[in-house]
Amino acid sequence: MERDGFLELRGVASRYGSTQVLSDIDLSIAKGEFIALLGSSGCGKTTLLRLLAGFISPSSGEVKVRHRDVTHLPPDKRGMALVFQSYALWPHMTVAQNIGYGLKLKGVARAEIASRVSAMQAMLGLEGLEARKPQALSGGQRQRVALGRALAIDPEILLLDEPLSNLDARIRLSVRHELRALQKRLGITAIHVTHDREEAMVMADRIVILNAGRIAQHGSPEEVYNRPASAFVAAFMGAENVLSLNGHPDRHAFMLQAGPANEATTVQLAGRHLLPGAVEARFRPEAAHLFAKEEFLPRRPGVAFRGEVLAVAYPGGHWRHVVRLGDREIMADAPQAFSPGMQVAVHVPAESLFLFNSPAS
């Protein structure tokens, strides 16, 4: 894939009144790439999408498509089509009129519009619905009409603003794959805004995680999942268990001091940069291994913590335990249940333990 910007953002910033919504957004997107803009609500991801679409102008920076500056072009001159979260179908128009409206605006002949609309309907599985109004469609059908309306004008870039968030959980899973397959087949560049981590992981070539209007990290799903660049990214990607440890780097390893729940040990730095002092250790519940205290034998490099089971529940597939380690409570999964009150060892493999210098140090 050509990495040097098909779609490029350089130092883009946006403010709303006195609030800085976006700052220092630098991003280069290749043709045909599927990018997920991931972040919690209020992080600026929808603002970034609307800025790309041309509904708002950045307060500084520029947006380029094929090295052409489009920063101040109106929405329809950018070769981008937006699928809205609410779908924004026009209630007074039929399915066919909704899909064909963009072509009508472009002055395409009526017969040509009809044939393109029916081709679009066939592609999206909307055959026989052309005369229906949006109110008479299911959520999934509306979503496909919205997609068809955007694709009908043959855009180079498809912008998706949480298009799956209004669908039932079950439909959503299959639509993810359909949408991804369609994007690959058409070879269209897609930018998908979502707050759903799994959705971003499953659909995107590359994930851009936004935090407070800045890019916290971008990279492939495996990269952001397994090598989070910051405590925020680690937490956002599911490493919600957090412990405070102390230690110092020693060549290629980081020496962890003994704490209230752990003995002194070392983990490989593996390219990470850590300063001596307090560190924040984060891991996912599913990365931890639980052992009865007397059975524990460390077989893999990692850190073992002593603790007591406080509660156990079965969310399906595994047992989830709340374990107290020193003064902290964490979650840990295990294939079998440990009853509350049991003394246990929690082993976190080195590659699943994310260490970050605490902001205070």
Place this chain on the structure above:
Amino acid sequence: MSRRLLGLTLVLPALAVIAFLFILPLIMSAVGAFQVDGAFGWGNFEKTFDLYTKDIVFTVVIVSISTVLIGIASIAIGGYLTLGEHPVAVAILRWLYRWPMFIPFIVVGQILRTFLSKNGMMNNVAINLGLLTPIDAVSFLDWRGIVIAFVWKQTPFVALLVAGAMASINRETIDAARNLGASRLRVLIEIVVPQVGTTLTVGLILSFVTMMSVLSVPLMINAQTPTMLTADIAFRVNSYGDYGVANALGLISLLLASSVAWIYLRASLKERS
């Protein structure tokens, strides 16, 4: 006394007011329209059509033209309030457009009489600007004056309803059209107005009915024939004490007003089925 009777007793005063002050006079005047010298007959209607056919047509034409103009103006105002991109201009318009609503019809007539007459302010300004020579100045105090008065007075009311409805439509439906390349005028006509069609119709029908019943404006502005039905009714009653013909004229304007309401009801039923 049972609770039921008590309830009825409590509603009775209100019912009595409606029955005696509204329904009964309506029936009386409807019956009165068909009474000639104490017997049933079509005499009043024959007389009405002999004397006032021109005025009936005049009324329908004036009110229809006004309704169309009010519709266009209120769409323009609502559209600018919804789609306008200049925040100061939008704020000024939002503040300004409602004022005529608070001015009574009689005062509107008074204002426009001085404004539109041959030596009125409108012509004076045009003459001073060199757009018009004093000889070409004409009075607008005829049917045009009535239309101007109606449109000026009723547009804010319809615009208020329409702008409210426009503000509550999903903004993303507007953005979606702009995203596909629709100009602002096309967005207004093809996306926004169809979504507020019902509100617009209701506003226009209420305006139509209001304009049918205004007496002061035709009396103040258009003191000539043909004139509007309200002026004729007042004339019949005040000058001749001829309640029969006045009742017949009233019944005709009631029919005109309700035919508009009927068109609306039929359209809304069709939409629902």
